[in-house]
Amino acid sequence: MxxxxxxxxxxxxxxxxxxxxxxxxxxxxxxxxxxxxxxxxxxxxxxxxxxxxxxxxxxxxxxxxxxxxxxxxxxxxxxxxxxxxxxFEATRRDFDIPERYGIVQTIGDTxxxxxxxxxxxxxxxxxxxxxxxxxxxxxxxxxxxxxxxxxxxxxxxxxxxxxxxxLCESPRTTADTLSRYLEIPPDRLNWMTAGINHMAWVLRLEAEGRDLYPTLRSLADDPETWRKDAVRFELMKAFGYFVTESSEHNAEYGPWFITHPDEIRRLGIPLGELLRRSANYLRDFEAYKTEGIREDFTFPRHPPFQYAAELITHWMTGEDLTFYGSVMNHGLIDNIMPTIAVEVPCVLTQGEIFPVHVGPLPDVLAALNNRAGAIQDLTVQAVLRRNREDLYHALLLDPVVSSRLTVDQTVSLANELLEAHKGIVPELKTRRVFGNTSFSGEGT
The missing domain is CATH 3.40.50.720 (NAD(P)-binding Rossmann-like Domain)
Incomplete structure (x- = not known):
């Protein structure tokens, strides 16, 4: 059992x-x-x-x-x-309070x-x-x-x-998306991604030994295809590789899109997308709660793909499996910081899991991942050390925040959010001066 x-x-x-x-x-x-x-x-x-x-x-x-x-x-x-x-209320505060400071978001979960x-x-x-x-x-x-x-x-x-x-299905769903754009069955694609979660890169994209990146780059110039994934195609044009996760996620990871109203319109960036999804989930919950499951509702025979289900079933049967997982970077990607988690292929064999050594990423991709990873590292430190300075530093390094706010405004935003989330975030301390205000002792 x-x-x-x-x-x-x-x-x-x-x-x-x-x-x-x-x-x-x-x-x-x-x-x-x-x-x-x-x-x-x-x-x-x-x-x-x-x-x-x-x-x-x-x-x-x-x-x-x-x-x-x-x-x-x-x-x-x-x-x-x-x-x-x-x-939902905490998520809404994560959107509403930054918006008062001029910072808009799409998903805001990564x-x-x-x-x-x-x-x-x-x-x-x-x-x-x-x-x-x-x-x-x-x-x-x-x-x-x-x-x-x-x-x-x-x-x-x-x-x-x-x-x-x-575990996150974005590498697999990205491959499925590319198979549709390229009009090639998913089982014919030979692909590999590596990087960090929600910002990993399609390093290999082939079919029968043929590199498909030239075809994908041509598709990026087709207006109909481009509109389906505008942000990711723009990132590919800029940095050379297609990124995992969706355009709505990646729109908020850098300063090039979501900080520019004209780009928001041109690229069709859905501001507040997570709030809409969450509201729909709440409606579903209330419907199930009050009405139960409709008698005529039928579950399809093919549920959405999940790595957890695939991993567990292969573990049960003893079959080998390659899947994508996020683990600490213990020499897996040579030019990414060792203090952060990377998303790489992992092999399940004989009941044990072995992450795969990828080697170095192209320099610009590693730079993007390391920038995000440094912010993640500071955030984790803020929690573990109960240190408000680490939180300030994480926000000050964020490319969207730093493109919109001064140091004082960033500190003010952090403190307002800490107060709004009081009771569900840890108490953080600082004894340093930031901008024109001295913060010492304990805060929430």
Whole structure:
């Protein structure tokens, strides 16, 4: 029996898709689920969805809900983390307060102001989970989906020897997207990406030994194709390589797009996109909560792809698998800082996972990743050292913030967000002078 603990199981879309994937596996009856969430209503809805999927697939899920995290972890082989700390209201504050300072965002869950403050409130919760794992299931593998994924992985590595991997489908979905643009079946593409999560680079793109980058560059000049992925095509024109994750994500990682109103219009950048998605998720939850699952609703036979499901099923059967994961950069990418997490191919073989050595990235790609990584590193330090100066430095180095705000304005933004998130972010201290204001002692 394989025991899987899902922490944050009230995230009903993820829970639905993960269990849906695994219930389709021939050995689904070997999987035992423990679902945990601090929100009882959300947990109940997710459990109801799991049972409905099982009914439609004519299988009986071995799933139970549990009241405490430590109970959920008992005997776990895999722990999957999908927690979101602070919910929709915290996300809205991450958008609304910076906007008053002239900073707009699209997703705000990885880098920038939104990514930094999401890390502040998320990392302490994940580290509590890791400490419980050390006590209850120290041999379990932690698969983290929670954003900001890289910073979560980095924080875990700083305090624990728990085996942890950050999982994100963006390398695979990027390859699928490119197969559509190139009109080549996905199984004919030979591709590889490496970098950091949400900013990894397609280093190899071939079919039957033929380099497909010349074709992709030609497609970038086609207005119809360009409009489908304008920011990523612009980045490819500038830096030579196609980047993973979406255009809406990458629009906010540098100062070239989202700080210019004309570029926002030209590139079709969807400001506030995460708020719209989150509002839709909330509507789905309320509908399930009040109305249940419609009698005529049918789950398709092919759920959305998930690395966690593929990894677990291959581990169960003993088959080898290559997947993409975020791990600490212990010599995997030669010219990226060793203190940050990198997203690289990983090989599962004989029940063990081995990240693959990639070598050096092209210099400009490494520079982009290192700039983002330095900000991530400072943010993680801010949490672990309870140091407000590290937070200020992370924001001051951010390319979007630094292109819009002075030092004093940046400090003011940080302090306002810390106060707005009081109670769900750690208390941070500083004893230095920033700009025209001295901050000393403790803050929130």
């Amino acid at each position: 394989v025991k899987i603990t899902l922490v944050g199981a009230g995230s009903m879309h993820f829970t639905r898709d993960l269990i849906w994937n695994l219930l389709l596996h021939p050995q689904a009856d070997r999987i035992e689920w423990r679902l945990f969430d601090i929100d009882a209503d959300r947990l109940r809805i997710s459990y109801r969805l799991v049972q409905e999927i099982g009914r439609q697939l004519h299988v009986t899920p071995r799933a139970v809900t549990v009241d405490t995290q430590r109970e959920a972890l008992q005997g776990a082989d895999f722990v999957i983390n999908v927690v979101q700390v602070g919910g 880098l920038g102001v939104g990514g930094i403050f999401r890390a502040l409130r998320t990392i302490p919760v994940v580290l509590d989970l890791v400490r419980d794992m050390e006590d209850v299931c120290p041999e379990a593998v932690l698969l983290n989906y929670t954003n900001p994924l890289s910073m979560v992985v980095m924080a875990i590595a700083r305090i624990s020897g728990i085996q942890a991997y950050g």
